[in-house]
Amino acid sequence: MAGGGDQTLGEDRLRGVLDLFERLRERPPWQWRERLRPVLFLLGPGKPAKDVAELFKDRCEREKAPVSHIAADNAPGDVAGVLREAKRELSQPSSHPRGEPPLRFPLLEMALWLRDLREIRLAGDDPPDRDAPSTERENHRLVRRLTEPPVGDNENARRRELNRVIRRRGRDVLRDLDQEGPRGRTAVFLAFLEQIAPIGIAVVALVSAGAAAAIDLAAAFLAASVGLAFVIVQIAARMRGWYGVRSFGWFLRQPYLDRDSTGFLGFALGVFDPRPAESDDHAEQLDLLLVAAFLEDLRRNYRRDYRRAAWARVRYPVLIFEHLSPGHPGVRVVELIERVRAGRRNDGRDDGGPRGFDPLVITAGVDPTAPAADDPSAPAGPRLVDRLAQSVRVDLWSGEPQDVVAARGLWDRYWEEQRRVGVLGSRRELRVDITRDPGGNLPSAEPPRRRPRATHPALPWIAMVAVAAASVTVISVQALKYCSPFGITRTADGECIGITDGSFRFGEGSDGENNDNRLSPVLRRIKSLNDEVTRSGKPYATVVYLGPLTADPSIKNRQIDLLAGAQGELVGLAIAQRRFNDASQNLRLRVLVANAGAKFRHAEEVAERIRARALKDRSIVAVIGFEQSRRQTQDAIRVLAKSALPLVGTANSYNGTALLDSHAGYSPYYFRLAPPNARLAAHAAFWARNGQVGGRRAKVAEVIYDGDPNDLYSQDLASQFQKAFRPGTVRMRPYRDPGDLDKSVREACQNPPDIFYYAGRSDEFRSFANVLELACPKRPLVLADDEIAKYVSDNAAEIGRKGTFTLYFMPLAAREAWTRRWIGAQPPQTFYSDYDPAARSMTGRSPSGDRGPSVTRAAVSYDAATMIATVANQVFWEQKASPTAGAVFAALNDPERDVLPNGASGVLRFGPRSTGHQVLDKPVLLATVRPDGTTEVRQVCGKLIASGQGRAECPPDG
Structure with missing residues (x-):
């Protein structure tokens, strides 16, 4: 007999029943094969049944599979006690592998707690025991x-009290899952983390990486923030009592107890309230509720969803009743379990049909001679095994004929029976007589199913780390592409380009993160002014400034690359924005700043972004800037012209900047504030040959210019000067890098010319000046164009102090031109009176000191912004509607309109498209740097003011 001698021998003799037991508790790999398991009855007296039960238990514990063994002796006294003991044992560490979470029974725990409250209330005023x-x-x-x-509204007071307690209990039930060794909040946190974190973080990582790759870092950070917040809220919520109460909504769908419409609190009060007239029925219904909660908890533990642990469980939980006697509460538990599974009520009718699959496997030892009732005085009657068999039997229709009216329901009855058989199976019991041993050997059974490798506890975390690492890598790579989450991208050479309202600080560093650079304070002021426009709630027009706001990454010494021009243009924009918004009653001016990169390398790409933004933001009425005459600037103008946006060039002086092609001519949308190179070169040659530069007539000129084919300004200006300097001699000396410049100047100084005409860029002017100082005896x-006004702005004091060369230059605008000599008794332009305090407040230093903003560039950008704002305001009042780009363009294109009769750089009236919308008779200035570092304007040709301007020495046609 099993257990009677050697245990191995017992197992060999019971191999058949042990193999049957293994098949019962083995979980199939596919959900569609899962079915309710029948009850296994082990027929025999107490001792053999106990031995087989011990073998079953040992097998489960060796595998750390969930098992509960209800002994025949010292059995719990009622159904609740059996379920409490089963819950405790199924949750023990011996019932689950190391590293796997135990089975959890929150529904049963809550139901048992409500039942305990009911029992205490029924017991009256009996106090608890001292050792309770x-x-x-x-x-x-x-x-x-x-x-x-x-005192007061007793019912509401009870509900409030029960609500408070149940919220706390909802948290405690999730924390104290068993009576021995509560796992604590940390363990619960880790259990929920195992369910949520791997898949949640992996999904967040994938979405974030996709957003970073497809859109920008802002979308990636937003996706990551929302996703991680959701994961954290999910974890935190499950630790709170309200989530526990919410998870108990299952009770409201059960048919066993009366409930009102006030949710779970009403249901809890229904369990708590004693009902003497219905006490027996109420107690039975409560037992059914406990059993249903027990089975539902098991069903949820084995539900094949996103939880890895549920898929890793390859053995069904086993409830072993060692030996059932008529008075054993296990008999009642088996009957109630089958009633719940079959969906039968007390009167035998259905309560909604069978419940579906639950994973519980039940084995019970039964003496086939034991009576059904535990009553010694009762006459011989049904046996206990027959009573149990009756409780688990699948009820089908007896085949009684129906009348002609009831026949209508036969088809529904037929399908209900099919469903019942599909859920419960064709047989609900298996009987094995463990006392019979025919002898013989059985072939070896198939090896038991092992846990799938894909459900290893470490696998979700490994996958999560791998996906997160890959996502971080993608985002990190994208972070190299983006300087800011909001559309400011990083180029291959390290510059930050894009469009900002001032919130991103472009600066001298390529990373744009140095808030101490010279552009940051001005951008901060523009951001503040834009915020005021938004808060005002009034209509506004938007201008976009496109310029080179970062230093050339190829230059190691960033001090060489001067940003005085860009700083000056931004200061002029801010002054124009402040003055217009203070004076305008309704319309406001908003300014966006776009960085095209050093030397306008990325102008076309940024122009595409401006164009795309203008299609969405109809308040954009113009783009200003384009200060450098380069091929990339031309490409940007062609892109933006497709959007029909007015384009205003501040310092761009190349004649063919806006030429579309030889047939189409100039772009109709481009308006030039700077005089063209041909006019500038004609004035420079005239002044040099006639003695206005340095007091002596120059006959030989050395022209220094940048030979970069992408630099349209330098080569064109040098060529135009060569044509205009006649009948003098011109020697052309191009350079491509500082080494070429050094060589060219040294060669020129061996046979010094009467004058050096510098047509290069301000970036290299310091190198030019240093070589002059060292090589020329x-x-x-030196005569130069407006391009070096940026250099003069930063180094005027040094130029005057050293006196190693005499410098004349031709600024596009100058404060010193607004003196009595040139404007007589007329009041000076108010821009210059506002400039010093405004620039000082934005930069924190004196505008006339070193590394200050270029007042020349500030003046022309002020004129451009003020002109657009003024025209937009006129359109606003004429059309009684927010101005559009088309309406502003039409006003600018009106030949009879002085778009700005009192500009800081002169009177602004544009000529026809055929000449590229040049400003008619735009002032051309000749200035020099005095020994004290101040600037003196020697000549003013063109229309600085409307009338009464002082006379100057100008070319016959200028």
Whole structure:
């Protein structure tokens, strides 16, 4: 007999029943094969049944599979006790592998707690025992508070008290899953983390990486923030009582107890309230509820969803009744379990049909001679095994004929029976007589199913780390592409380009993160002014400034690359924005700043972004800037012209900047504030040959210019000067890099010219000046265009102090031109009176000091912004509607309109498209740097003011 001698021998003799047991508790790999398991009855007296039960238990514990063994002796006294013991044992560490979470029974735990409260209330005023656990004493105190609420609305007081307690209990049930060794909040946190974190973080990582790759870092950060917040809220919520209460909504769908419409609190009060007239039925319904909660908890533990642990469970939980006798509560538990599974009510009718699959496997030892009732005085009757068999039997229709009216329901009855058989199976019991041993050997059974490798506890975390690492890598790579989450991208050479309202600080560093650079304070002021426009709630027009706002990454010494021009243009924009918004009653001006990169390398790409933004933001009425005459600037103008946006060039002087092609001519949308190179070169040659530069007539000129084919300005200006300097001699000396410049200047100084005409860029002017100082024996005379006004702005004091060369230059605008000599008794332009305090407040230093903004570039950008704002305001009042780009363009294109009769750089009236919308008779200035570092304007040709301007020495046609 099993257990009677050697255990191995017993197992060999019982191999058949052990193999049957293994098949019963082995979980199939596919959900569609899962079915309710029948009850296994082991027929025989107590000792053999106990031995087989021990073998079953040992097998489960060796595999750390979930098992509960209900002994014949010292069995719990009622159904609740059996379920409590089963819950405790199924949750033990011996019932689950190391590293796997145990089975959890929150529904059963809550139902048992409500039942305990009911039992305490039914017991009346009996106090708890002295050695009662703290939880029992707490339950007694709670019952007293619920039965003796404060004076007032007793029902509402009871509900509030029960609501408070159940919220706390919802948290505690999730924390204290068993009675031995509560796992604590940390363990619960880790359990939920195992369910949520791997897949949640992996999904967040994938979405974030996709957003970073497809859109920009802002979308990636937003996706990551929302996703991680959702994961954290999910984890935190499950630790709170309200989530526990919410998860108990299952009780409201059960048919076993009456309930009102007030949710789970009403249901809990229904369990708590004693009903003497219905006490027996109420107790039975409560037992059915406990059994249903037990089965539902098991069903949820084995539900094949996103939880890895549920897929890793390859053995069904086993409830072993060692030996059932008529009075054993296990008999009642088996009957109630089958009633719940079959969906039968007390009267035998259905309560909604069978419940579906649950994973519980039941084995029970039964003496086939034991009576069904535990009553010695009762006459011989049904056996206990027959009583149990009756409780688990699948009820089908007896085949009785129906009348002609009831025939209508036969088809529904037929399908209900099919469903019942599909859920419960064709047989609900298996009987094995463990006392019969025919002898013989059985072939070896198939090896038991092992846990799938894909459900290893470490696998979700490994996958999560791998996906997160890949996502971080993608985002990190994208972070190299983006300087800011909001559309500011990083180029291959390290510059930050894009469009900002001032919130991103472009600067001298390529990373744009140095908030101490010279552009940051001005951008901060523009951001503040834009915020005021938004807060005002009034209509506004938007201008976009496109310029080179970062230093050339190829230059190691960033001090060489001057940003005085860009700083000056931004200061002029801010002054124009402030003055217009203060004066305008309704329309406001908003300014966006776009960085095209050093030397306008990325102008076309940024122009595409401006164009795309203008299609969405109809308040954009113009783009200003384009200060450098380069091929990339031409490409940007062609892109933006497709959007029909007015384009205003500030310092761009190349004649063919806006030429579309030889047939189409100039772009109709481009308006030039700077005089063209041909006019500038004609004035420079005239002044040099006639003695206005340095006091002597120049006959030989050395022209220094940048030979970069992409630099349209330098080569064109040098060529135009060569044509205009006649009948003098011109020697052309191009350079491509500082080494070429050094060589060219040294060669020129061996046979010094009468004048050096510098047509290069301000970036290389310091190198040019240094070579002059070292290589030329006499103090040379230098004439340059407006391009070096940026250099002068930063180094005027040094130029005057050293006196190694005499410098004349031709700024596009100058404060010194607005003196009595040139404007007579007329009041000076108010821009210059506002400039010093405004620039000082934005930069924190004196505008006339070193590394200050270029007042020349500030003046022309002020004129451009003020002109657009003024025209937009006129359109606003004429059309009684927010101005559009088309309306502003039409006003600018009106030949009869002085778009700005009193500009800081002169009177602004544009000529026809055929000449590229040049400003008619735009002033051309000749200035020099005095020994004290100040600037003196020697000549003013063109229309600085409307009338009464002082006379100057100008070319016959200028």
